Amino acid sequence: MMKRAVMALLMGLSAASVFAAGSVKVFTSASEEPKTLTGAEHLLDLVGQPRLSNSWWPGAVISEERATTEAQRQQQALLARLAALSAEASGDDAGAINALRQQIQALKVTGRQTINLDPDVVRTSELGNPPLQGNYTLWVGPQPTYITLFGLLSHPGKQPFIPGRDVASYLDGQHRLSGADRSYAWVVYPDGRTQKVPVAYWNKRHIEPMPGSIIFVGLSDSVWSSTPDEINADILRTLTQRIPE
Secondary structure, eight states: OHHHHHHHHHHHHHHHHHHHOEEEEEEETTEEEEEEEEEEOBHHHHHTOGGGTTOOGGGOEEEEHHHHHHHHHHHHHHHHHHHHHHHHOOHHHHHHHHHHHHHHHTOOBOOBOOOOOOHHHHHHOTTSSOBOOSEEEEEOOOOOSEEEEEESBSSOEEEEOOTTOOHHHHTTTOOBOTTBOSSEEEEEOTTSOEEEEEOSTTTOOOOOOOTTOEEEEOBOTTTOOSOHHHHHHHHHHHHHTBOOO
8 A cells, every 4th residue: 555655656746747847949040940958847947058148038039839829829810800901991091901911911920928038037036937837939049130110101121220219210211001000109129018109299209129129000099990909909919929030
């Protein structure tokens, strides 16, 4: 009886150990193929790897397998919603929504986990070093040298990052497409934070994005009657889940 109890305890401990140890695919700028790390029981076992010591942690992204499936489902639901909105519109409005939809369709998304990946924070924070259970993917690389313009703009895409330049000035020279918000833009920072920024002549504030940020111009609630705030929120969520380039 005692022997069976001891064996059951040992088997339980072994199973718990296997469950707790995560498997992580690591993508770096140094290689197109990921490296796989197994047996990482806590986050520090991953971000504390010496080979990752030169990484730019504000832009690092870690995702979990099941969350990625959900993020991809949400992206497809957003695309379907925009397709329906475009079908209800006409002329320039329909063209603007289709242009926005194409940008979102081109995004590769993942199930980003909201946690600070800086090894110093992970090492010293009481709750910053959680166990890794399941399958994860980590993207790390150097600090970007650009920002990305996204949304209802004439020329979305990358722009060189210039220290001291604010959000409004990055939008100078951009024509807003039909139905675009002309008073506010959103910044999606590399660490996943978002910020609504006034950019019109009457409310402009000097807000500087970090390198690697996305400046998103969304739908105006004064033009669209079909819940633009909800659609903008869904787009922002998708942008925070974008896989780093």
